Amino acid sequence: MTRADKAQLRQVRTAILGNRPDTSLSSTLYPVYVxxxxxxSYGVPAAQxxxxxxxxxxxxxxxWTSSGAVGAAILTALLLALVRLVGRVRGPVVPPLxxxxxxxxxxxxxxVTLARNWRLxxxxxxxxGLLVGTSVGAGLAIAKVAPPIVLLSTSxxxxxxxxxxxxxxxxxxxxxxxxxxRAESSLQGRRRNALALxxxxxLRRQAASNVTMGGAxxxxxxxxxxxxxxxPPTHARRVRLKSSGPLTVFARRDLLGLxxxxxxxxxxxxxxxxxxxxxxxSLQSPRTPTMAPLLSLVLCHLGFGAWCEGLRLHxxxxxxxxxxxxxYRDTALAHLAVPVVAWVLTTIVVGxxxxxxxxVGPTAxxxxxxxxxxxxxTHLMAAFRGLPPIGVFGxxxxxxxxxxxxxxxxxxxLVVGTATAAWAARAASPWIAFFWLLIATAGVIAWGLALVxxxxxxx
Amino acid sequence: xxxxxxxxxxxxxxxxxxxxxxxxxVVLRGPNGSGKTTMLRILAGTLPPSEGEATLDGSPVDERHxxxxxxxxxxxxxxxxxxxxxxxxxxxxxxxxxGHVGERADDRAEEMLEQLEINxxxxxxxxxxxxxxxxxxxxxxxxxxxxxxxxLDEPEQRLDPxxxxxxxxxxxxxxxxxxxxxxxxxxxxMTEALADTVVDIRLE
Numbered sequence: 001m002t003r004a005d006k007a008q009l010r011q012v013r014t015a016i017l018g019n020r021p022d023t024s025l026s027s028t029l030y031p032v033y034v035x036x037x038x039x040x041s042y043g044v045p046a047a048q049x050x051x052x053x054x055x056x057x058x059x060x061x062x063x064w065t066s067s068g069a070v071g072a073a074i075l076t077a078l079l080l081a082l083v084r085l086v087g088r089v090r091g092p093v094v095p096p097l098x099x100x101x102x103x104x105x106x107x108x109x110x111x112v113t114l115a116r117n118w119r120l121x122x123x124x125x126x127x128x129g130l131l132v133g134t135s136v137g138a139g140l141a142i143a144k145v146a147p148p149i150v151l152l153s154t155s156x157x158x159x160x161x162x163x164x165x166x167x168x169x170x171x172x173x174x175x176x177x178x179x180x181x182r183a184e185s186s187l188q189g190r191r192r193n194a195l196a197l198x199x200x201x202x203l204r205r206q207a208a209s210n211v212t213m214g215g216a217x218x219x220x221x222x223x224x225x226x227x228x229x230x231x232p233p234t235h236a237r238r239v240r241l242k243s244s245g246p247l248t249v250f251a252r253r254d255l256l257g258l259x260x261x262x263x264x265x266x267x268x269x270x271x272x273x274x275x276x277x278x279x280x281x282s283l284q285s286p287r288t289p290t291m292a293p294l295l296s297l298v299l300c301h302l303g304f305g306a307w308c309e310g311l312r313l314h315x316x317x318x319x320x321x322x323x324x325x326x327x328y329r330d331t332a333l334a335h336l337a338v339p340v341v342a343w344v345l346t347t348i349v350v351g352x353x354x355x356x357x358x359x360v361g362p363t364a365x366x367x368x369x370x371x372x373x374x375x376x377x378t379h380l381m382a383a384f385r386g387l388p389p390i391g392v393f394g395x396x397x398x399x400x401x402x403x404x405x406x407x408x409x410x411x412x413x414l415v416v417g418t419a420t421a422a423w424a425a426r427a428a429s430p431w432i433a434f435f436w437l438l439i440a441t442a443g444v445i446a447w448g449l450a451l452v453x454x455x456x457x458x459x
Numbered sequence: 460x461x462x463x464x465x466x467x468x469x470x471x472x473x474x475x476x477x478x479x480x481x482x483x484x485v486v487l488r489g490p491n492g493s494g495k496t497t498m499l500r501i502l503a504g505t506l507p508p509s510e511g512e513a514t515l516d517g518s519p520v521d522e523r524h525x526x527x528x529x530x531x532x533x534x535x536x537x538x539x540x541x542x543x544x545x546x547x548x549x550x551x552x553x554x555x556x557x558g559h560v561g562e563r564a565d566d567r568a569e570e571m572l573e574q575l576e577i578n579x580x581x582x583x584x585x586x587x588x589x590x591x592x593x594x595x596x597x598x599x600x601x602x603x604x605x606x607x608x609x610x611l612d613e614p615e616q617r618l619d620p621x622x623x624x625x626x627x628x629x630x631x632x633x634x635x636x637x638x639x640x641x642x643x644x645x646x647x648x649m650t651e652a653l654a655d656t657v658v659d660i661r662l663e
Contacts, residue, residue: 233543237582241548243564249555257543309543317539322522323532323600324539325556456523 005112012103012113028120032127039131047139054289056145076161083165087172089229090206090213092121093198097207104200111195118170118195125166126159133158170194177202220388220402223316233260246326250334251341254310258338261309268306272346275299279371279421280354280364286426293421294414297371301413303346304375307339308383315383318455328456329449332384336376343372363430367421370434374416374441380448382409384455412447416440463510464497472497474510477641477658481607484630484640484653489660495643496535496612498660502641503533503610515608532606534614538597540585546572546596547581550603557604571603574629576622591617598626608639615646627652 013022051059062068093114095104104113137154140146177199209228216225236259242252258265278296282288314335324331351365388405391397404411420437424430461476472494479485487495500506501513504520504527513520520527540549550568559567572578575595580588588596594617601609609630615623627649630640634653644650650657 227542232584232586234584234587237545237584240565241544241551243551243555243559246556246558249552253541253544253548253552256548257541260543310541313541313543314539317541322528322539323553323604325528325553325558325604327523327525331556 005109008108009112012108016099016103031124035127035131039135043131043135044138044142047135048142049139050291051139051143051145054291055287058285058287058289059145080164080168084168084172084175087169087174088176090210091173091176091198092125092166092169093117093173093195094203094206094210097204097211100200100203100207104203109196110198111193114195114198121169122163122166125169126162129158129160129162129165130155131158133161173202173206174198176206220392220405222385222406223312226312227316233257235260235262247330247334247337250310250326250331251337254307254335254338257310257313258307264306264309268303268342269346270303271299271306272303272343273350275301275303276343276347276368276371277350277354279417280351280360280368282421283364283367283425283430284360288425290418290422293425294418297414297417297421298410300371300375300417301378301410304339304343304372305379305382307342308335308379310338311335311379312383315455318384318386329452332380332452336380339379340372340376343375344369347372367424367430367434367437370437370441371417374413374437374444377441377444377448378409378413380445381412381451384448384451385409386451386455412444416444461511462498462501462508462513464494464501464506465509472501472508473661473663475658475660477502479608479639479641479656481639482634482637483655484634484642485656485658486650486654487641487643487658487660488645488650490662493660493662495660499533499535499610499612499641499643503531503535505533505535530606531608531610532601532604533610534597534601535610535612537593538600540600542584542586545582545584546577546588546599549585549596549600553600553604567603571599575599575602576625591619591622594618595622602629602633606638608641609633610641612643613645614642615644615649623649 095114095117104110106113133154133156134151136158137146137151140150140154141148171194174194174197177197212228213225216222216228236256239256239259241249241256243249244252258268275296275298279293279300282292282296311332314331318328322328326334347365347368351360351362351368354360355362355365385405385408388402392401392405416437420433420440423436424433427433461474462472463474464471475494475498477485477487477498487498489495497506501508502520504513504515504522504524515527515530518524518526520531522528522531541552544552547565547568550571551564554564554567569578569581572581575598577592577595577599580592580596585593585596594614598611598614601611614626614630618626623646630642630653634640640653642653644653
């Protein structure tokens with residue numbers, strides 16, 4: 001940035017601020033201060049407790065090994081791939097709409113007008129990585145799982161990961177640009193400066209989406225947030241829906257929907273396969289930390305959910321003129337057929353592969369199949385939860401009440417799934433725990449169906 | 460006495476009497492806010508009246524009852540669409556849920572799109588349509604399903620004059636085969652062509 005650029009940007013900022021004092025430094029430092037306090041007060045103690053609770057022998061056998069390192073590398077690669085995908089929807093450089101229209105759209109160099117937003121995101125990402133690395137390192141050292149020197153490597157590693165995350169996040173935003181970059185473009189010479197390549201249409205789209213999603217999140221309108229975040233499908237338009245019986249046609253519809261959203265289909269498959277494998281493996285030893293089934297169930301929930309778009313779209317349509325010949329409840333249940341079958345097939349394939357190498361037995365496969373019913377129930381709850389009750393917006397409720405309302409379905413998956421899996425891993429016979437998994441699942445499905453009936457009555 | 464709708468002190472619809480027989484068309488007219496849409500929702504069985512009762516062959520109209528759903532096809536507000544299905548897929552899905560299976564469903568879907576002159580859009584997704592095309596698509600979804608009563612709220616909105624004429628002709632054909640029509644309409648030419656009875660809904 002040249003001296004003239006700096007002077008021009010200063011003038012712009014003066015014009016934007018008018019007579020108001022410049023609070024940009026304090027508003028930048030305040031979140032840093034809060035993050036430091038939260039890390040010190042909660043992050044380090046939580047990490048320490050986590051490492052104390054995990055059996056050291058289990059850690060030595062599973063984590064501090066070459067396969068543990070490969071697992072960590074795979075997880076990091078998945079995280080980075082996810083960050084790049086997120087960048088397409090919400091990148092690191094998204095100034096407010098008026099600033100975009102009045103300043104970024106002007107002839108001033110884009111790398112100058114967008115530099116401040118990029119520096120904030122880059123700084124935030126590095127700080128986030130540093131704090132996570134510090135928490136993990138401090139937790140390991142205090143719990144005496146590793147020598148104190150580990151703090152240095154985790155902090156440096158976390159910071160470097162932060163830089164990588166920010167760069168890939170920006171690359172994702174650039175990739176989401178509708179203009180693209182043709183070979184003959186004069187902008188080719190600026191390829192090394194991604195900020196100069198961001199186009200105003202893409203920036204405006206993300207800024208507008210930011211406002212929509214912010215409003216949707218505050219009002220608990222998950223439908224608006226979801227539809228805004230995911231681009232509408234345009235694939236496989238020539239493939240036709242084949243007519244069939246009233247119930248079968250919904251399964252065909254959902255299969256066609258998944259074919260037209262290959263990203264959701266494959267991510268669902270990846271999450272479901274990893275989650276079911278983790279869940280089955282976590283049942284094999286009483287020394288497995290409870291964190292293992294918990295994290296596996298998060299993946300299971302995400303994977304199953306990726307296949308449930310038909311169910312969610314049906315719930316979205318509640319209250320509109322009905323044109324389908326099936327009752328509302330039956331349509332909802334018909335939309336569960338594809339995700340349930342996909343789960344069963346994934347579990348059987350993953351379970352068979354793990355059985356072949358002697359890592360799990362048939363009990364674990366049956367357990368994972370039973371978990372599919374739990375996931376069907378919690379996704380029924382998630383799709384038909386509707387808008388949050390008025391009480392959530394009351395002065396006494398606040399953000400925690402809203403988060404709890406959002407998280408009820410996944411909490412149901414995690415609480416029921418983790419408690420019964422941990423019980424099964426530690427019990428002499430897993431079947432009593434499995435019986436209780438089924439009982440709790442029946443309760444969750446009944447809860448989901450009650451929400452469907454509630455939406456049906458609301459029309 | 461007719462049906463009316465009040466919510467607390469707010470009057471959404473003054474008591475209004477409407478009767479429609481097979482092959483007849485009743486057009487509701489009235490200024491904005493007079494309650495035409497409320498009346499249509501009551502008649503479609505999606506909103507209970509606070510006064511009077513809407514009946515179909517002597518039984519109360521309730522959208523949750525199979526009989527009501529089988530008889531009445533309504534376009535009151537934008538209908539449900541799946542954003543991952545094309546136009547022709549929507550019509551096949553609707554037809555299949557009403558028990559029509561096989562090539563006949565595909566043919567019916569294509570015929571309906573052709574009738575409304577939007578067959579060239581059959582492979583588009585709903586979000587790829589203009590507002591007028593969306594209105595035609597919504598009409599296609601309502602018209603493709605079997606029904607003996609059609610309830611349409613301002614079906615002429617966002618349509619150009621040629622398409623309004625086309626729609627009028629389609630509705631006249633439906634009348635001729637015995638379908639009852641209940642329509643809220645602001646187009647004098649359409650009203651003139653279709654209405655056997657015109658009901659003016661009062662604001663006060």
